[in-house]
Amino acid sequence: MNSQQHQFEILVVGAGPAGMAAACAAAEAGKKVAVLDNAPWLGGQIWRGEQAQPTSAAAQRWLQRLRKSGAQVFANATAFAAPAPRRLLAETPSGVLELTWQKLILATGARELFLPFPGWTLPGVLGPGGLHAMSKAGWPVAGKRVVVAGTGPLLLAVADRLKQHGAQVSLVVEQTPLAKVMRFGLGLWRHPSKLCQGVGVKSRLLGVPYRCGCWPVKAEGTGRVQQVTLTDGTRTWTEDCDYFACGFHLVPNVELPLLVGCALSAGAVSVNEFQETTVADVLCAGEPTGIGGAECALVEGQIAGLTAAGLTGESRALFSHRAGWHSFRAALSKAFCLRPELRQLTTPDTVVCRCEDVRRDTIEGFANWRAAKLHTRCGMGTCQGRTCGAAAQFLFGWENVSVRSPVFPVRVGALISAETTNNNLTTPTLRV
Numbered sequence: 001m002n003s004q005q006h007q008f009e010i011l012v013v014g015a016g017p018a019g020m021a022a023a024c025a026a027a028e029a030g031k032k033v034a035v036l037d038n039a040p041w042l043g044g045q046i047w048r049g050e051q052a053q054p055t056s057a058a059a060q061r062w063l064q065r066l067r068k069s070g071a072q073v074f075a076n077a078t079a080f081a082a083p084a085p086r087r088l089l090a091e092t093p094s095g096v097l098e099l100t101w102q103k104l105i106l107a108t109g110a111r112e113l114f115l116p117f118p119g120w121t122l123p124g125v126l127g128p129g130g131l132h133a134m135s136k137a138g139w140p141v142a143g144k145r146v147v148v149a150g151t152g153p154l155l156l157a158v159a160d161r162l163k164q165h166g167a168q169v170s171l172v173v174e175q176t177p178l179a180k181v182m183r184f185g186l187g188l189w190r191h192p193s194k195l196c197q198g199v200g201v202k203s204r205l206l207g208v209p210y211r212c213g214c215w216p217v218k219a220e221g222t223g224r225v226q227q228v229t230l231t232d233g234t235r236t237w238t239e240d241c242d243y244f245a246c247g248f249h250l251v252p253n254v255e256l257p258l259l260v261g262c263a264l265s266a267g268a269v270s271v272n273e274f275q276e277t278t279v280a281d282v283l284c285a286g287e288p289t290g291i292g293g294a295e296c297a298l299v300e301g302q303i304a305g306l307t308a309a310g311l312t313g314e315s316r317a318l319f320s321h322r323a324g325w326h327s328f329r330a331a332l333s334k335a336f337c338l339r340p341e342l343r344q345l346t347t348p349d350t351v352v353c354r355c356e357d358v359r360r361d362t363i364e365g366f367a368n369w370r371a372a373k374l375h376t377r378c379g380m381g382t383c384q385g386r387t388c389g390a391a392a393q394f395l396f397g398w399e400n401v402s403v404r405s406p407v408f409p410v411r412v413g414a415l416i417s418a419e420t421t422n423n424n425l426t427t428p429t430l431r432v
Ligand SMILES: Cc1cc2nc3c(=O)[nH]c(=O)nc-3n(C[C@H](O)[C@H](O)[C@H](O)COP(=O)(O)OP(=O)(O)OC[C@H]3O[C@@H](n4cnc5c(N)ncnc54)[C@H](O)[C@@H]3O)c2cc1C
Pocket: 013, 014, 015, 016, 017, 018, 019, 036, 037, 038, 039, 043, 044, 045, 046, 047, 077, 078, 079, 080, 107, 108, 109, 110, 111, 112, 128, 129, 130, 132, 133, 154, 157, 158, 250, 253, 256, 285, 286, 287, 288, 292, 293, 294, 297, 408
């Protein structure tokens, strides 16, 4: 495999709203900037597909601004190892990039939180964001009966989009009690853009029941999901469906920040007011620092980019704007915190680690995540614990803060080529 070396003053990992904003701010300040993303598109989760078919004005604006900024873009580039200080390796389809940087901005976003319940591994049970992403990429959902469940505003946003793609969304089930959801909704007057979005979504979902204080019990079907059982804690009932889109909000992607040594606080990357992490010259912006939505990610990204470029005055000027979005972020996490009943969804034979087929009764006796991994292989499959690690943290209270390279599965050729160009590369774990 080829290996190419590049040097940048500022390297940004992740080209979602936070990474794009950071790259624009830094490149417009005259710095030599690169931004890389493991996806083939720019825009991260929320703006995926916007490059080809723009539908959002904000996405258009930021994509154009990035194009004009002079920042170099590497798409399909997965940062997987940090073999030495100020050096990162990324796998691309044509080889390995060896990137050296003076300032690093980590904008690696978040992923959906999945909690196991009986039947959650059946085909047709997906995360709401995942089903939305698939439908955006052309997966046919028209005419399909979809039940959306879990927690957070993403449920309604996804139900709305699926309905626009022709799906028959029969029900949206939110685990947060109605009173808390109402309180969150009433507080949106402080964030008029979110209020407008919420009103628009709710009006387009007229006729689709939104039941709060309910959660899934099990999914069943022959070969794929055909019905789901739901409960409000006292009553259970079933709904027929072709897809069950179930996700419990998002968890920050902190693996790369951990690999370069950043400290965490409450599961998110710790940053100071300038978005600087605990590691010198490493900044972090967007959802690795907490789940706050695209607007919060954009302003954090700009602050990180300006700070990295040395424009701390300009960066400081954005603090009050960010404070508004941080209050939204706090309200979001308060309103949609997970109810304890969700810890009881699994039965002893429920698979918790779906990559390695490890059941709850196989892992629950261990003292911590590390011991469970060593004895049962849970968390050692393709997703490398990204799914079951977060679930086990919620179910058993296990912390999972140890990572090693490669943080994403990469081809053996990438590891070999990285090894030959880098005598200092920590020997990675090969899975064959
Ligand atoms: C599946 C999903 C669907 C969502 N759908 C919606 C929606 O419909 N509406 C809505 O309002 N919000 C949605 N959100 C939330 C929204 O995406 C976020 O609020 C917003 O995008 C946060 O921006 P960000 O830049 O912090 O992260 P992201 O947009 O997640 O961007 C992070 C980027 O970093 C890349 N990355 C991560 N690690 C690496 C690595 N090691 N190497 C290279 N690249 C890397 C990722 O591929 C991603 O493109 C969704 C979130 C998820 C997870």
